[in-house]
Amino acid sequence: MDVHTPHAPVAPRPPRARVVVGLALIGAVLAAIGGTFAYLRGWFTPGRLTPDRFTDTFEQVDGPHPGFRRNHAKGVGVTGHFDSNGQGERLSKALVFRPGRVPVIGRFSLGGGQPYGADAPAAVRGLGLQFTQPNGELWRTAMINLPIFPFRTPEAFHENLEASKPDPQTGKPDPARGQAFLARHPETARVLGVLKERPTPSGFGNSAYHGLNAFLFTSATGTATPVRWELTPEQPFVAADAAPGQRDKSYLFDDLITQIQRQPLRWRLILVVGQPGDPTDDATIPWPADRERVDAGTLVLDGVESDDTALSTDITFDPLVLPAGIAPSNDPLLSARSAVYARSYTRRAGEPKQPAAVTPADARGGK
Numbered sequence: 162m163d164v165h166t167p168h169a170p171v172a173p174r175p176p177r178a179r180v181v182v183g184l185a186l187i188g189a190v191l192a193a194i195g196g197t198f199a200y201l202r203g204w205f206t207p208g209r210l211t212p213d214r215f216t217d218t219f220e221q222v223d224g225p226h227p228g229f230r231r232n233h234a235k236g237v238g239v240t241g242h243f244d245s246n247g248q249g250e251r252l253s254k255a256l257v258f259r260p261g262r263v264p265v266i267g268r269f270s271l272g273g274g275q276p277y278g279a280d281a282p283a284a285v286r287g288l289g290l291q292f293t294q295p296n297g298e299l300w301r302t303a304m305i306n307l308p309i310f311p312f313r314t315p316e317a318f319h320e321n322l323e324a325s326k327p328d329p330q331t332g333k334p335d336p337a338r339g340q341a342f343l344a345r346h347p348e349t350a351r352v353l354g355v356l357k358e359r360p361t362p363s364g365f366g367n368s369a370y371h372g373l374n375a376f377l378f379t380s381a382t383g384t385a386t387p388v389r390w391e392l393t394p395e396q397p398f399v400a401a402d403a404a405p406g407q408r409d410k411s412y413l414f415d416d417l418i419t420q421i422q423r424q425p426l427r428w429r430l431i432l433v434v435g436q437p438g439d440p441t442d443d444a445t446i447p448w449p450a451d452r453e454r455v456d457a458g459t460l461v462l463d464g465v466e467s468d469d470t471a472l473s474t475d476i477t478f479d480p481l482v483l484p485a486g487i488a489p490s491n492d493p494l495l496s497a498r499s500a501v502y503a504r505s506y507t508r509r510a511g512e513p514k515q516p517a518a519v520t521p522a523d524a525r526g527g528k
């Protein structure tokens with residue numbers, strides 16, 4: 162054997178054989194891509210909870226409303242800024258916490274997939290925000306007026322949606338399915354018990370908003386701290402209207418528009434500092450009330466627009482769009498939220514849109 166050729170030389174293949182091998186390779190690559198695609202869409206495992214299936218279920222509960230968000234469908238866009246006082250800097254190196262001002266685009270909304278439903282005091286109030294840092298990085302967050310979330314996992318949220326689908330016989334959700342869900346999920350029953358005791362403020366402007374999921378803040382020196390955040394209103398508490406049925410269908414949004422046009426609305430951004438042992442993967446459990454609360458600055462909202470024209474319409478307030486210095490925790494809701502928000506956006510962005518309930522004339526104060 163020739164020492165310079167330790168392996169038997171490979172005879173060159175005739176050109177036709179090379180073409181066949183090449184085509185087979187391309188076929189294998191396409192099959193692998195197709196297989197991955199089918200796997201991700203859940204076609205191999207029909208019971209698996211995929212972003213598509215989650216989005217379909219939202220549509221089945223509230224009906225198809227092309228062009229609108231699949232959850233928090235009714236809303237208005239807002240604009241303003243965040244004045245940071247620098248107190249958050251010791252927890253996170255994110256530029257948004259340096260002293261100074263950053264622009265904010267936001268959206269107030271009501272929970273559920275009905276873009277034309279009547280406003281009601283008990284409806285979940287939402288506030289999505291996007292902060293733009295001086296280096297162009299974005300921080301997006303979507304908060305609600307509940308201090309704890311009723312569902313621990315995406316699966317539990319989805320199971321509850323399934324139980325909320327209208328019964329074909331009555332056109333309403335079957336109460337027995339709701340009861341069965343609560344029996345399987347005592348954590349949801351506990352959260353609903355807590356929420357029932359809370360006084361409801363009169364509108365969007367005097368509500369507090371909670372980020373609920375925990376995040377990990379990293380300081381300039383590399384220290385990591387679990388943090389939850391919330392917005393506390395500077396607008397004084399007034400109890401919710403006991404008989405809003407007498408009022409306009411969009412009275413919560415009308416009041417918000419009137420208030421913002423009178424004077425800017427303001428909230429304090431509070432960073433709640435977690436201690437070792439505080440759960441970061443369970444938004445149904447509040448952290449102890451004595452946790453340190455760092456007032457990081459003031460959110461000021463001074464512009465309001467209809468969903469038909471607002472910049473926020475083309476934004477998903479995806480909780481995983483984060484600047485350096487804020488990272489996701491191990492909360493299982495976070496990645497599910499990100500994936501389902503993206504699916505909702507892809508669907509609504511490709512559909513023809515009906516006019517929003519709150520029109521551009523309404524947002525200009527034309528009522």
Ligand code: HEM
Nearest residue numbers: 230232233268287288289303304372373477501502505506
């Ligand atoms: C697995 C859990 C969740 C799922 C599947 C889910 C699903 C959705 C979907 C599909 C949208 C519409 C997205 C779009 O088209 O832009 C949405 C919007 C929203 N969600 Fe969630 N959500 C979840 C948990 C939460 C939690 C924990 C909060 C509060 C901390 C929250 C607050 C909001 C708010 C405020 C909006 C409206 C944002 C906007 O105005 O665009 N969601 N959600």
